[in-house]
Amino acid sequence: MSKTMPVPCYETPEGVDIRGRYDPEFASVLTRDALAFVAALHREFRGPVRHAMELRRDAQRCYDAGELPRFDPATRLVREGEWTCAPLPPAIADRTVEITGPADPRKMVINALNSGAKVFMADFEDALSPTWENLMRGQVNLRDAVAGTISFRDDARGGRVYKLDDERGTAKLFVRPRGWHLPESHVLVDNETAIGCLVDFGLYFFHNHAAFRAGQGAGYGPFFYLPKMEHSREARIWNAVFSRAEKFAGIENGSVRATVLVETLPAAFQMDEILHELREHSAGLNCGRWDYIFSYVKTFRGHPGRLLPDRALVGMAQHFMRSYSQLLIRTCHRRRVHAMGGMAAQIPIKDDAAANEAALELVRGDKRREALAGHDGTWAAHPGLIPAIREVFEGHLGGRPNQIDAAIDSGADITEEDLLQPPRGARTVEALRLNARVGVRYLAAWLAGSGSVPLYNLMEDAATAEISRVQNWQWVRHGAALDAGCGVEVRATPELLARVVEEEMERLRAEVGAQRFRAGRYAEAGRIFGRQCVAPELDDFLTLDAYGLIVVHHPRASPSKL
Template structure:
């Protein structure tokens, strides 16, 4: 059967996709091996550190990134949602400066949903010209990370990489049209770890532009700083992408997940409940300070991370509390030097905007260029590995309630994800695959180190199974589909009790999704070669 991509791309587009996949595949596979090698070394006791081989890049104070295009110079608020028609409608009317159409953590990668996502993106891209509204958001697309496959199209009998599928499809369908409309194709790159990986993305974009007949360098990117490894390579990442990059964004919960994935096997890195600590804690504040200072040294915008809180319904006490928490968080980021911030809910756009506008108004600063003016005087950024690893003074503790909440939210989300829902509001939080990755790693860590909860019990397989049984019964009573719930239970439990947890549960979940699709007779295969 044909791949869903044959509905989105013509023969020339499919030929370009196959060519780009063939040319970028060997290096991508090498980079994945490099990730595993580094992970094994850290497991054996090695600590992450700056790369001596790239010292010259960091110490050279003369280089800067290319100036951003005009419609990416004012980015006080960026709204990230799944790339769906409903989310697009909400984003276009929210007053945000940027809409990030997410194809990764917030979208279930079924053929039907990916097809619909690319159609929505193309519709939004086609409406960029001549719109009189002052705050029609700039479109950015977040493709899937280089660790993810796209099983619905084969090149040389192997699945293409998801980022190749997403990027080539977006550029083929929207690239020239966006340029004709006075903007351009803009991407948010996820899950980068090193300058070498950034160079791979740059090569992917260069080859895609050439294969599709687009102007060289027309694709501009921002980078989500979502991994512990990337903080030691921010200057290298910016240098590799210096002709394309326009911003670095703090992916806070993915970063905490990465911290656990990197150091979770060490007992002294056991974290409390997710909601027990804030961005003011030492290891997270150090992370954000490195981002801000690196950005401003090189002439790049620093974008703060979102709080995973939902704000909907009538304005009552709970909504007011959510607004207050978001305002405090954005005021902290504005004071710290961030140039704007992400949010995940349209209703929170004006709440997130206010602290940055107040900061710039009081300072008499031009929000479109303040970050470029600082680069000339910004000293070399000092990366303190000890501070980046220091979780010793985190407030709060691990609790049985937190463990139960992590199980409930993960099971609820995974069951819904297998049914096609990429985001879910659970207990007032907007959950996506990134927050579930964090939850399951916390569960794994508490089990691996036999953590004693504040209420008294010690985490064990027996306790896990007892609470898991309770939570499954609760979700079942709420009407969950039994087969999907059982898949979710197996996915989560296997990841939590594993001696070595999977690097990304999303990879295993994708395999289950393919199985579910096959059983429903909806899996679309295909070959581009």
């Protein structure tokens, strides 16, 4: 009689169940002690997180009823006070250009660290499709990157080996966990779905904090970017998480540092308060401008007088966008931390030198504006942009690591009305089409496991896809008048949207090829995107709605507790 071989599984502490596929490499980060740390964070903070998410929903109901975001009178003394954040660590004083990208694939992580950027933000959020494999490979990649041992053999390129360039130096590593609202359905704590960002943060911190410490003292990391917050109470939770982690590890308070992405409209009215909550752990604020545009639509989804013009027209020249940038710079410099600029989403155009140079000049112009306005650094989506961006910022700074000390008074008189001024510009059927095409192509890639996708000479992630979705929804929901060309005006209706999506699906079939179209998840993505654009109520997040479609449970991945 043959014996059944035991099925390998993760060793888990009491109350933790892993439903993701077992892999020996994943098991090296999903250790019993690491999972116990993650579970402790979940148990301690699940109540405050749930309360904060309910308060988000309450605020949105108020906006739907006609209220507007405002500066909070109750925290006026915080805004008017003369306090500052803890001094910035010398290790991250110079952040003139930062590159962002997903924490997996491995080769991309190595290339980003070798790119010549000052910082690489490894992303578990908008640039990563949160499949189990992507998340766990990302944790393995970052552990090896921190240890300096990461390498990759590319058999598709004749066995070329990629490794860190220790001679030239590598970018400082920041990590962006998911937002508070996102679950991690492959990890259960006490039969509850784990909070995604605490899984991301907890595993990374547990395995890597000692390497950052290395005798260097407080403020030397690990370093993080924090996304999607809407209120300082959410920053307060993160501050408590950091303090809890530092106490667990026996390291100085303030060792962990984090930059907050101001990428929601309500957060623009909470910048001082957010920095105040994180003042021992702060490394500044960032203009997350693509998500900020998305949030403007979501916040004002019930306001027909605040319709966005075509996505391409909602740039930093719009008054509400320029005001938000100026206020962020003034707030950060007053509190003695970095004011980081936004993402340059362009990617090199390899087969057209003239078009490539025109795209680079757009990037240079945008970065000149940021440097002159007072930003201390900025983001790039592709290594090919870094030399041009460094030239602009380093030329402006003249050897200084940042311009926190510069006498720049932008943002001093920014009012609530400045931050809320409706954007101006045309609304066209062609933009409705482009939104559908970009949204479907991105969502198809996301469902297939890719969260950062080059489309039409831009690097698209969940933020830009969200703009495509909510703009189409807003126009249809409020029956926006659209320019159809040749002096013809039409109304955005569900019927028009359905016809546009159908026609753009055929266009996509021609662009990607019939075989690839059938093999991919384009038809599924088209159904999801079309449904969301005509939904009676706007879904909070595109990827949250689609997340269940990429969750694959493996019940034997951790041992039964029965």
